[in-house]
Amino acid sequence: MRHFVIVGILVIIMAALTYAGLNSAGLMPIEASAQAVSIDSLWNYELIAMSFLFALIVVPIIYSLVIFRRKKGETGDGEHIEGNTRLEIAWTVIPLFMVIGLAYMGAYSLGEVRRVDPNAMVVKVTASQWQWKFEYPDSGVISTELRLPVNRQVVLKMESLDVIHSFWVPEFRLKQDIVPGRVTEYRVTPSLVGNYKVRCSEICGTSHAYMESPVIVVSQADFDGWIAEQQAFTAANQTPEGKGQALVSANGCAACHSVNGAVGVGPTWQGLFGSTVELEVGSSVTADEAYLTESLKDPKAKVVKGFQPTMPIYPFTDEEIANIVAYIKTLK
Ligand code: CUA
Secondary structure (H helix, E strand, C coil): CHHHHHHHHHHHHHHHHHHHHHHHCCCCCCCCEHHHHHHHHHHHHHHHHHHHHHHHHHHHHHHHHHHCCCCCCCCCCCCCCCCCHHHHHHHHHHHHHHHHHHHHHHHHHHHHHCCCCCCCEEEEEEEECCEEEEEECCCCEEECCEEEECCCCEEEEEEECCCCEEEECHHHCCEEEECCCCCEEEEECECCCEEEEEEECCCCCCCHHHCEEEEEEECHHHHHHHHHHHHHHHHHCCCHHHHHHHHHHHHCHHHCCCCCCCCCCCCCCCCCCCCEEEECCCCEEECCHHHHHHHHHCCCCCCECCCCCCCCCCCCCHHHHHHHHHHHHCCC
16 A cells, blocks of 8 residues: 555556646747637646656656566565556546546537627638638738738638648647648638747658748737738729739740840830831831830831840730830830
């Protein structure tokens, strides 16, 4: 009996020390979502159980090794023990109730984490090798970073364009695979303003390790401001000049035509509009809308002096050409 009391006390001390050690090791990143609270509380119970079981196994083993070791001159066999029904019932029934308890805690916590807020904000997430795209259907904003207002539930409707990816923000504690061909939901209520990162946590090819995007949690006011800013930016790109610039960058025009005065394979566009251009045939022409339009439709019609007629014909529509000309006009 004396041994049981001593071991019992040692187990409690050992469990407390183990728990304190694990707790101070900082195993978890900062807690940044409402859902993280119940997950972290589960994790805390798990640490307690782990520490206790560790002590329950290690302390009696070490105690027995030290106290019950064979004394000098002892040559007989150890005492023969044949079963113990009461002990066996105890170590079956107690863990049974413990597992039932764990199942209850797990189910309860799952319910908390999955709780649906009917006012949740919807964000469409598209994962592809190897990037994230975020769309805000309420405002039409499309972004490569996920910006969220604090303390408001967001439901991510996630789709993959190619293989299985997985959405994981460690600070939110939740992780969800994204499987091609179906829409997967992920609900989270960010609870702490700050900068985080979404990482892909399903190996998805060569650049899997680099598949991450900023997740920025801000106040509702800052979020509204950002949405307005993004909308204004998108609207600005809807002007003819904006569309023209987008066409220019989509078609790689900058490979030959600089916009800063540098001479490349083709003439620079800086200061081109309205200037007088000397042609290969000896005459000269004013770079007006008619000239630029003609040169975009038929690059070889009027070749500028000093350049080769190497520009291919691009299949631009008349409207696209007008947009590109409008963009060139802005390059003073
Ligand atoms: Cu996407 Cu790994």
